[in-house]
Amino acid sequence: MKKIKSIVLGGLLLAFTAVNAQTPEEKGLAIAIEAEQADNGWGNSSNSLTMTLKNKNGQTTVRKTHGFSLEIPGDGDMSMTVFDTPKDVKGTASMTYTHKIGDDDQWLYLPALKRVKRISSSNKSGPFMGSEFAFEDISSQEVEKFNHKYIGLVKVSGTVCYKIERYPVSKTSGYTKIIIYINKENLRPEMLNFFDRKGAKLKTLTYSGYQQYLGKYWRASEMKMVNHLNGKETLLNFENYKFNDPSITKDSFTQNSLKRVK
Amino acid sequence: MIKHFILVFIALFFSFSTVFSQEIQEEIIEEEIIEEVVFEESSIAFPSRFSWEISGNIQGDYRFFEEDGLYGGQETEYFSTIFNPEIYVEWDNSNQLIQFEGFARLNQYDIEQTHWDIRELYYQNIIENWELSVGKKQIYWGFTESNHLVNIINQDDLLEGNGVANKLGQSMIHISNYSEMGTVDVMLMRGFNPIQFPGAKGRLRPPFAVDYASTTYESEDGVDNTDFAIRWSHNFNAIDLGVSHFKGTSRTPLITSADGISFAPHYELIDQTGLELQASVGSMLWKLEAIQRKSDRKTIRAYTFGGEYTLVTKGGYDIGLLAEYNYDDRGAESITGLNDDVFAGIRIALNDEQSTSFLGGMNKDNENGTISYFVEADRRLGDSWKIKVKAFGFKDVAENEFLYLLRKDGFVELSLVKYF
Numbered sequence: 001m002k003k004i005k006s007i008v009l010g011g012l013l014l015a016f017t018a019v020n021a022q023t024p025e026e027k028g029l030a031i032a033i034e035a036e037q038a039d040n041g042w043g044n045s046s047n048s049l050t051m052t053l054k055n056k057n058g059q060t061t062v063r064k065t066h067g068f069s070l071e072i073p074g075d076g077d078m079s080m081t082v083f084d085t086p087k088d089v090k091g092t093a094s095m096t097y098t099h100k101i102g103d104d105d106q107w108l109y110l111p112a113l114k115r116v117k118r119i120s121s122s123n124k125s126g127p128f129m130g131s132e133f134a135f136e137d138i139s140s141q142e143v144e145k146f147n148h149k150y151i152g153l154v155k156v157s158g159t160v161c162y163k164i165e166r167y168p169v170s171k172t173s174g175y176t177k178i179i180i181y182i183n184k185e186n187l188r189p190e191m192l193n194f195f196d197r198k199g200a201k202l203k204t205l206t207y208s209g210y211q212q213y214l215g216k217y218w219r220a221s222e223m224k225m226v227n228h229l230n231g232k233e234t235l236l237n238f239e240n241y242k243f244n245d246p247s248i249t250k251d252s253f254t255q256n257s258l259k260r261v262k
Numbered sequence: 263m264i265k266h267f268i269l270v271f272i273a274l275f276f277s278f279s280t281v282f283s284q285e286i287q288e289e290i291i292e293e294e295i296i297e298e299v300v301f302e303e304s305s306i307a308f309p310s311r312f313s314w315e316i317s318g319n320i321q322g323d324y325r326f327f328e329e330d331g332l333y334g335g336q337e338t339e340y341f342s343t344i345f346n347p348e349i350y351v352e353w354d355n356s357n358q359l360i361q362f363e364g365f366a367r368l369n370q371y372d373i374e375q376t377h378w379d380i381r382e383l384y385y386q387n388i389i390e391n392w393e394l395s396v397g398k399k400q401i402y403w404g405f406t407e408s409n410h411l412v413n414i415i416n417q418d419d420l421l422e423g424n425g426v427a428n429k430l431g432q433s434m435i436h437i438s439n440y441s442e443m444g445t446v447d448v449m450l451m452r453g454f455n456p457i458q459f460p461g462a463k464g465r466l467r468p469p470f471a472v473d474y475a476s477t478t479y480e481s482e483d484g485v486d487n488t489d490f491a492i493r494w495s496h497n498f499n500a501i502d503l504g505v506s507h508f509k510g511t512s513r514t515p516l517i518t519s520a521d522g523i524s525f526a527p528h529y530e531l532i533d534q535t536g537l538e539l540q541a542s543v544g545s546m547l548w549k550l551e552a553i554q555r556k557s558d559r560k561t562i563r564a565y566t567f568g569g570e571y572t573l574v575t576k577g578g579y580d581i582g583l584l585a586e587y588n589y590d591d592r593g594a595e596s597i598t599g600l601n602d603d604v605f606a607g608i609r610i611a612l613n614d615e616q617s618t619s620f621l622g623g624m625n626k627d628n629e630n631g632t633i634s635y636f637v638e639a640d641r642r643l644g645d646s647w648k649i650k651v652k653a654f655g656f657k658d659v660a661e662n663e664f665l666y667l668l669r670k671d672g673f674v675e676l677s678l679v680k681y682f
Contacts, residue, residue, distance in 0.1 A: 005662065014361060029635045045642060053615055055267070061645075064312065086645050086681075087681035088319075088646070088679070089617070091317075102499075103500065103542070105497070105499060112402045113402060115402040116400065116402075118405075118502060118542055120545055120547050120572035120582075121544065122544065122545035122573060122574065123580060126574040126613060127613040129580045129617060130613050130614055130615045157641060174574065190266075247355070251390075254445065255440075255445055256438055256497065257395055260386070262356070
C-alpha cells in the first residue's frame, strides 16, 4: 500500500511538473526564445528591397530601398534604410535603434532640408511608405516586445508550425494580438495574423522564398502582407543579401552616417 | 484510519487522473494538426534595382498675391521656374565623395529674384570616425518648428520668399568626429554671403531700396572674415542634445540710414552660444532651442520651447499636433518678430501611395495680437511628379512689427515639380 501511495505521489509530481513546464504561456515563450537563439550570431547584413503596393483594383506602385543592419548582443538590432524611389524621396534615410525593453529610437534624414528629425515612438503603428506594413511590422521582432501563448501545432502550406499567440507589450502598438506560425523544424516564421483593437483580423503576412545564409540563418526573399479590411496588398522582395561586411559596425549608425548614407 | 486513507487515495486518484487526462489531451493536440492554411500564390512581378548618380528637379511656380502691393512696381502674379540639379560621386569604398547641389530661379518680373546659388559643392574624406569636408555646404542645427534660432551657419535666401526656410551655400572647412562621447563638429568659414532682399518689382520686401554698395562690416576683413563654429551633439536613448558656439559675422544685418533716404546693411561681429534639446516621451516630442548672442552693441537672449504630439488614426493617418512658445528679448527688433509669440500647428500625413501631406500653422503675438499663418499641402503625381500648394498670410499686424512692412503680401502658390 505504501508503495502504491509513493508511486501515485510520484506520478502526481511528474504530472504536475509536466503540466507546469507546458503552461501555454511558458511554452510560447520557450519557443520564441528558441527561435530567437537559432537566429543569434548573424552579425550584420545588408540587402535591397523592392516594395510593390497593390490596391483593390490590382494597380501596382513600386518603391525601392536598400539598407543594412547590425546585431547588438543583449539589445535590439540597429538598422539603416535608404529610399531609392520614388524620386522625390530619393536619399531620405531612416535609422533605428531597436530596444528589447522600452521604445525604439528612430531618426529620419531629409536631404532637401539637410535635417535630421526624430520620429515619435507612437509612429510605429503607422504605415511604412504608404504600404500595408506598419513600422512595427518591419522592425526587429524582439521576444521581450510580446507576451506569448502557445496554441498548438498546425500545418501551414504543408509545413508543420507552432501556432503561438503574442500580445504586444507596448501600449502604442496598433495590435492587440498577433498569431505567429513558426516552422517546427527550423524555427523560422511562416505566417503572421494581425488583430486590431476590436479583435478583428486586420492583416495576414506570409513569408516565402526562404534561403539559408552562412549555413544557419534563414531569410525570406518574399514577404506578402494582405490587408483584409481594405483589400490592399504589399509585397516585399529582398535581394542581394550579404553578411559579415567588416565595414558595418556600431559606428555605421551615427547621426553623421545617417546624413551621408547613400 | 483506513477509511480516511481510502478517501485520501480517492482524492489523489482523482487529481491524478484529471491531470493525467489533461496530459493526454495535451499530447493529442501535440500530435494532431488542428488547422491547415494554404498560401495564395503571389501575382506581382518585380523589376530589378538600379541607382542614379545625377538627380534633381525642375519646378514651376505660380504665386498669386490677393492684395496689391504697398510699394510701387509690385505685381500680383508671378511665374517662375526653379532648376535644382544634384551630382554625387563616390569612390574608395564610399570613403571619398563629391557632392554638388545647384540652384537657379528664373522669375518673370523681378530681375533680382532671378538668382542662382551653389547650395553645396564639397569634397569629403572619411577616415574611420573622422569626416573632413572642404567646399560649400549646408548645415542644419535645431529641433523646433516655428523658429530656428540655433541654425546659424548658412545665410538666408530671402529671394525665395519663404522666410528663413531656404539657405545659401557656405564655404567652409568642416571636421567632424564621432566617438562614444558624442559628435564634435568644427567649422572654419570664409566667403561671407550678404543677405539679398527682393528687388523693386518683388513682393515681401521692405519699402526702401537697399544700398548694397554702402554695406559695412564690423570686421576689418569684411566678407573675408574667418568665422568659426563648434558644436557638440549626442543622443542618449530618448534624448537628443546639442551645444554650439559661433564666432564671426552675424548673418542678419542691421539696416541703418544716415539720411532716411539711403538704407545700408551693417554686419556686426557676434558670439552666439546655442542649446538644442529634444526628448521623446511616449507620443510626445519635447523640444527646446535657446541662444545667447553677444555683440559690442548688446547681448540678446531668445528661446523656443514646445512639443509635438503624434497620433496614428485607424485609417493609418499620422497626425502631429504642434505647440511652441517663442521668446526673444530683442522684442520687435528681431526680424522674425517672434518675441512673445505662441505657435500652434498641425501636420497630417495620409500615408497613401501618393504620400499626400498637409501642414498648417499660426503664430500669434501675445503683446500686440499680430497673427501670421500658413498652410502647405503636397501630393505625388505618378512616379516622378509632385504638386504643391502653399498659402501664407497675416492678420491684425501691429505697426511696430517688422511684418507690418509686408502686411499686404499674403499669397497663394501652386507648384509643379518634376524629379529626375
